[in-house]
Amino acid sequence: MAVIIAAAVFFAAPAVAGPYAYITNQLDNTVSIIDTASGAVAKTVRVGSKPAGVAVTGDGARVYITNPEGKSFSVLDGRRHELLASVPVSSGPLGIAVGPAGQRIYVADWYENEVFVFDAASLQQIGRIGVGQSPSGMEVSSDNQYLYVANRLSDSVSKIDVKTLAVIATADVGRHPFGLTIDADGKRLYVANVESDDVTVLDALDMKKVATVPVESLPYATALAVNDTRLFVTNQDDNSVSVIDTGTFEVIATLDVGGKPEGVATHPDDRHVYVANWFDNNVSVIDAVLLETVKIIPTGDGSRAFGRFIRKNRWPIVITR
Numbered sequence: 001m002a003v004i005i006a007a008a009v010f011f012a013a014p015a016v017a018g019p020y021a022y023i024t025n026q027l028d029n030t031v032s033i034i035d036t037a038s039g040a041v042a043k044t045v046r047v048g049s050k051p052a053g054v055a056v057t058g059d060g061a062r063v064y065i066t067n068p069e070g071k072s073f074s075v076l077d078g079r080r081h082e083l084l085a086s087v088p089v090s091s092g093p094l095g096i097a098v099g100p101a102g103q104r105i106y107v108a109d110w111y112e113n114e115v116f117v118f119d120a121a122s123l124q125q126i127g128r129i130g131v132g133q134s135p136s137g138m139e140v141s142s143d144n145q146y147l148y149v150a151n152r153l154s155d156s157v158s159k160i161d162v163k164t165l166a167v168i169a170t171a172d173v174g175r176h177p178f179g180l181t182i183d184a185d186g187k188r189l190y191v192a193n194v195e196s197d198d199v200t201v202l203d204a205l206d207m208k209k210v211a212t213v214p215v216e217s218l219p220y221a222t223a224l225a226v227n228d229t230r231l232f233v234t235n236q237d238d239n240s241v242s243v244i245d246t247g248t249f250e251v252i253a254t255l256d257v258g259g260k261p262e263g264v265a266t267h268p269d270d271r272h273v274y275v276a277n278w279f280d281n282n283v284s285v286i287d288a289v290l291l292e293t294v295k296i297i298p299t300g301d302g303s304r305a306f307g308r309f310i311r312k313n314r315w316p317i318v319i320t321r
Contacts, residue, residue: 020078021265021274022063022309023283024051025300031065032299033081034274034283036267036310039295043081047074053095054263054309057102062120064105066093073107075123078311087123089116096307097138097147099162106147108135115149117165127165131158137179137221137306141186141204148189148204150177157191159207171207173200179221179264179306183228188246190231192219199233199242201249211249215242221306223264225273225288232273232286234261241275243291253291257284263305268312276305 020042021034029049035042048067055064056078063076067086073093075085095108098120105118108131115135117127132151139148140162147160150173157177159169174193181190182204189202192215199219201211216238223232224246231244234257241261243253258277266273266288273286281303285295 019060019268019311020081021267021283021305022054022056022065022076023263023276023299023303023305024054024065024309025281025302026050026052026278026304027302028300030300031063031076032303034297034299036272036274039285039297041297041299044300045076045081045083047076047083048072048086052304052306053093053108054305054307055096055098055105056308056311057098057120058100058312059102060311062098062102064096064098066096066107068092068094068110073105085123087118090114094306095136095138095149097140099140100142100144100312104162106138106140108138108149110134110136113151115147115160129160129165129167131160131167132156132170137177137192139180139182139189141182142184143186146186146204148180148182150180150191152176152178152194155193157189157202157207159204169207171202171209173202173209174198174212179219179234181222181224181231183224183246185228188228190222190224190244190246192222192233194218194220194236199231199244213244213249213251215244215251216240216254220262221264223266223273225266225270227270230288232264232266232275232288234264234275236260236262236278241273241286243288255286255291255293257286257293258282258296262303263307263309265305265308265310267310274305274310276303276309278302278304
């Protein structure tokens with residue numbers, strides 16, 4: 001009972017509503033918008049065909065959703081929760097990311113082996129970058145200097161200079177990398193390798209391998225919490241989340257969640273971690289300090305939520321156990 005009460009205080013304290021978690025439901029072409037203060041879906045919005053990837057601007061004003069079968073990305077108003085636009089891309093847009101200032105949108109095309117760059121104000125394409133095969137997860141460094149791209153079929157990660165839109169380094173990782181996360185200092189990059197059942201830790205500056213951490217079956221995506229001291233990794237075929245201590249690179253817990261967990265993101269309170277469960281059509285909310293699930297939120301059909309589906313800006317954090 002004490003855990004539930006503590007979690008309720010964390011959910012209610014920041015504000016009356018929001019921030020929001022945007023969960024793509026790939027099998028019903030919708031996005032479930034969760035009010036994290038109430039712990040319930042506030043609205044469901046229809047978008048394009050087979051929505052998958054998500055990116056939210058730092059202020060929460062815009063939300064971008066990739067539609068792989070629709071060959072487009074959707075733009076949502078993050079305050080009114082209305083569909084604003086549908087922007088054509090190319091063959092298979094999947095991963096999507098937005099820079100800290102919200103001025104550029106990066107879309108990874110699975111089939112074209114390129115990242116397409118869009119101006120956020122005009123929604124016009126302003127560049128394209130050749131990367132490895134089947135680019136998927138992406139992250140922009142907090143200083144807005146670099147874009148990192150996981151190339152699934154090339155077993156590599158590309159580092160891109162966002163000023164020149166040129167690949168400046170490529171690092172080999174495990175087999176079939178998919179989701180990745182960079183820490184707040186821009187020093188460590190964590191890469192989930194689906195086929196080798198592990199996480200590669202890279203030095204984000206020189207792109208050298210720091211560690212390889214075994215996890216459970218088919219790790220899909222990653223998220224940092226508790227001042228970047230804990231990494232949460234969704235394991236698709238194990239219906240679990242591995243928790244890695246980023247100081248020791250050891251797994252300190254394996255937590256049961258729903259069926260086929262995929263997307264994972266951390267609330268700005270830096271304590272609550274949200275996990276989208278594809279087979280169970282819901283979201284598990286984990287207390288990253290207590291390492292317990294504190295809430296399960298029903299969503300839509302085929303909840304995937306690949307990317308940063310909650311705004312990134314953090315609140316001041318004081319952890320009490």
